[in-house]
Amino acid sequence: MTPGGAMADEDVFDVVVVGAGPVGENVAGRVVRGGLTVAVVEERLAGGECAYYACVPSKALLRPMELAAEVNRMPGLELRGPIDAPAVLARRDQTVSHLDDRGQVSWIEDLPATFVRGRGRLAGPLRVEVAGPDGTRSLRARHAVVIATGSDPLIPDVPGLPEARPWTNREATSVQQVPKRLVVIGGGPVACEMAQALHSLGAHETTMLVRGDRLLTRVEPFAGELLAASLRESGIDVRFGRSVTEIRRPAPDGPVTVHTDDGASVEADEVLLATGRRPAVRGIGLDTAGLAADGPIEVDASMRATGAPWLYAVGDVNGRSLLTHMGKYQARVCGDVIVARAFGAPDDRPDLRDTADDRGAPQVIFTDPQICAVGRTESQARADGFTVRAVEYDMxxxxxxxxxxxxxxxxxxxxxxxxRRVLLGVTFAGPGVADLLHGATIAVAGEVPLDRLWHAVPAFPTVSEIWLRLLEEYGL
Known part of the structure; x- marks a missing residue:
């Protein structure tokens, strides 16, 4: 043992971050800015799921569809001919750096931070073992270990599913040959976005099998209804109240048949599973910290794990909000509070606590129409005991x-x-409404009184005049 308590063959850093996605990267950046040393461990691609298989590539696939829809809504500018799918896929490949993470690794090293390639596993308090290409490397943290390993697709237990080799978001966003027939299982954001994107790129027979009675169950019902109507108008077959009972693919490269509980079946070239996600924590040694091995990792508002004061968890692994921007927000809180505690500075400032998740995270679903929301839905607000009034307006x-x-x-x-006459939540559904969301987020997070919000004058003639109409509808 060395005088500091480390084993002789350990590499010692102030902080060890396990996971080099955008969330882990943000923790590392804040820690370095605060004057601490950090090691960042990543088994897969530095940059994470979001950069290569989720947010970035999916939006690269959706943007041409959005533009085509926008053009077709304007008389005199109707799109003539189909979208050039190969060109769209080539652009998608550029946005994900052709799945090459060298640039991202360089960014981490330039912080400066030490990048360690391999699978990180907790090995007791403040210790991480990394199984890498050159063997096992032991790391010790002086102050904190941060888990930022994200989430994995949730695979349901359906007969025949493993043999059918279904797609998840990873295969859908990295597709090289768009199938002509596609079955999408699920009705959440990933299901809706990828069904619409792939349908516009050549999956002409796209069927969505939704277990519930509506799309996007976490937003206001009208948003899912508008989207369902748009999907159907474009030719997508949306079927509600359908549970998958069996999936069969007799030949490895042949068609797949999906059977549902109403006795029907759908034949397709590929099946996309979009039925949720789970924390990516299996096998990372949470039991050595006295925590449940399958997560999520319960944390307080400073992102510190309950029962393990040296361990922090940010992003999808803590189950608070499975959104990249919220994980990055948590990462900023986490990195700054670790620095404060390391130097014995006050750690109870308002900026060192996560309060945004409690109010309701902003979210955009990049379909056509776009759906965006922040804060509570009407049903959530009533369930939380508020005195609620809801106002709607035709955009x-x-x-x-x-x-x-x-x-x-x-x-x-x-x-x-x-x-209190403040906003608890706002939802927009319509073409291009994502640009309205941050104004709503400020109003909700800042609890701006309605009488003051009335004096935030929207420019004419812009869609932001919807704020004026909503306030007038309320009675101001």
Missing amino acids: GAVEGAYLRAENYTGRAKMVLDED
Whole structure:
């Protein structure tokens, strides 16, 4: 043992971060900025799921579809001919750096931080063992270990599923040959986005099998209804109330048949599973910290794990919010609070606690129409005991929206706490509404009083005039 308590063959850092996705990278950046040393461990690609198989490539596939829809809504600019799928896929490959993470590794090393390639596993308090290509490397942290390993697709237990080799988001976003017939199982954001993207790129027979009675169950019902209508109008077969009972693919490269509980079946070239995600923590040694091996890792508002004061968990692994931007927000909180505690500085400042998750995370679903929301839905607000009033408005009746397209279809809703006269949640559904979300996020997070919000004047003629119409509908 060395005088500091480390074993002679250990590499010692102030902080060890396990996971080099955007969340882990943000922790490392904040820790280095605060004057601490850090090692970042990654088994797969530095940059994480978001950069290579989720947020970035999916939006690269969705953007041409969005533009095509926008053009077709404007008289005189109708799109002539199909979208050039090979060109779209080539652009997608550029956005993910052709699955080459050398640039991302260089970014980490330039922080500066030490990048360690391999699978990290907790080996007791403040210790991480990394099984890499050159053997096992032992790391010790002086102050904290941070778990930022993200999440993996949730694979349901369905007869014949493993043999059918279904797609997850990874195969869907990295597709090189778009199947002509596609079955999508699920009705959440990934299912909706990828069904629409792949359908526009050549999956002409796309069927969505949704177990529940609507899409996007975590947002206001009207948003899912508008999206379902758009999907069906484009030719996608959306079937509600269908549970998959069996999947068969007799030949490895042959068609796959999906059977549902109503006795029907659908034949396709590929099946995409989009039925949820689970924390990617299996086999990383949580039991050595006295925690449940399968997660999620329970944390307090500073991202410190319950029962293990040296361990922190950020992003999908803590189960608070499975959104990249919220994981990055948690990472900033986490990195800064670790620095404060390391130097004995006050660690109870407001910026050193996660409060955004409690109010409701902002989210955009990049379908056509786009769906975006922040804060609580009306049903959530009522369940939480607030005195609630909800106001809705037809976005197509706003002058700025009408100028974008004569058949602009959209809707907006705000949920209010009547006792305090502040917003609890806002939802927009319509073409291009994502640009409205941050204003709503500021209003919700800042608890801006309605009487003050009334004086935030929207520019004419823009879609942001929806704020004026909603407030007028409320009675201001």
